[in-house]
Amino acid sequence: MEVLLGDGIFNADGELWRKQRKTASFEFASKNLRDFSTTVFREYSLKLSAILSEASFHNQEVDMQDLLMRMTLDSICKVGFGVEIGTLAPNLPDNHFAQSFDNANIIVTLRFIDPLWKIKKFLNVGREALLDKCIKMIDDFTYSVIRRRKAEIVEARESGRKNMIKHDILSRFIELSEDMESNSTDKNLRDVVLNFVIAGRDTTATTLSWATYMIMTHADVAEKLYLELKTFEKEQAKEENVSLVQCDTEDSESFKKRVTQFAGLLNYDSLGRLYYLHAVITETLRLYPAVPQDPKGILKDDVLPDGTKVRAGGMVTYVPYSMGRMEYNWGPDATSFKPERWLKDGFFQNASPFKFTAFQAGPRICLGKDSAYLQMKMALAILCRFYKFSLVPGHPVKYRMMTILSMAHGLKLTIARRS
Secondary structure (H helix, E strand, C coil): CHHHHCCCCCCCCHHHHHHHHHHHHHHHCCHHHHHHHHHHHHHHHHHHHHHHHHHHHCCCCEEHHHHHHHHHHHHHHHHHCCCCCCCCCCCCCCCHHHHHHHHHHHHHHHHHHCCCHHHHHHHCCHHHHHHHHHHHHHHHHHHHHHHHHHHHHHHHHHCCCHHHCCCCHHHHHHHHHCCCCCCCCHHHHHHHHHHHHHHHCHHHHHHHHHHHHHHHCCHHHHHHHHHHHHHHHHHHHHHCCCCCCCCCCCCHHHHHHHHHHHHHCCCHHHHCCCHHHHHHHHHHHHHCCCCCCEEEECCCCEECCCCCEECCCCEEEECHHHHCCCHHHHCCCCCCCCHHHHEECCEECCCCCCCCCCCCCHHHCCCCHHHHHHHHHHHHHHHHHHEEEEECCCCCCCEEECCCEEECCCCEEEEEECC
16 A cells, blocks of 8 residues: 555654644644634535525435545645635545546556556556556645645745635644754655545545435434424524525525524534534444444464464454444344433533544554544534435445445435425
């Protein structure tokens, strides 16, 4: 995976990993990045809503998974690079960076099951030849953004406008790389940012796709969620002294205004009070973890707690997909979708990360967990408050067996607006 991930946080060990982890955990805890992310997630959730609204007025089918992939890619590129790549524009344009990124991801993953990939790479044929072109496209784009951002930072400092320096992850890492001890290169910056894009794009989009599917196939859950969001809207508007716009679902302008007004009520703190929504997302992750299995290399001979001997050079894989469905862990209703299992007296109750393993546990527990929940709650709050989804008759929902648990044929839906 080195060709794509480089020495980024997913592909690094030891001191190199520890250094990145420390820096990244500090950055993710910063209020600046959190506020910037909230603004970005709101902006792109509204862009998605505008596309869905348009489709509903014209009775068009949409592929929800494709739209969510576009939304999360645009969002993570804005948060990661500070650039607008525009794949969620109303005409849903093709984007060379996005296509190269997707292809490289798939080809690198297929290396795990293709014993001949090194020969193909040496001969530069087949998938490996395409991978070469994709990586060149990704690198050209990434390095041009890094050079541009460095120039912008220098210009902002020289003109005394330090407040003009952006809050995206790349800008922060550029500033940190200017430390005398850092020895950081453009290649390090490229690896850092691309690892964040991989971490925050497919995982969030597939979870949102499965959550949408679960909500629309469980009418009782959809209704409870809708009521929570309606109640929240009313109470939050009252608290902020906001007079809600009259919403006519047949009038696109008033409908859009109300959606935008509702989105304005959503921020990090207010989203934290939507306990049922949080439970719906967590229950989705229990049954459909974004990374369904996670392999670890064995550095030296060891013995697992149950006495199993493992040998250096081998591999141990844990499987969150199976662990989320074990009665041993979750009781006799383990395979049922029940968000209520996460609530106690109406409040959300977390489980140990060693039991609920969708975000890993221990030293490598997911750094972006809060950021992922923030984006997913922002998007789902808007979608489930204002739209009702129905699966296109006969559309197959099947797994695509890749690193990420996505849907093989997308998620084809029709949409109805709600007042």
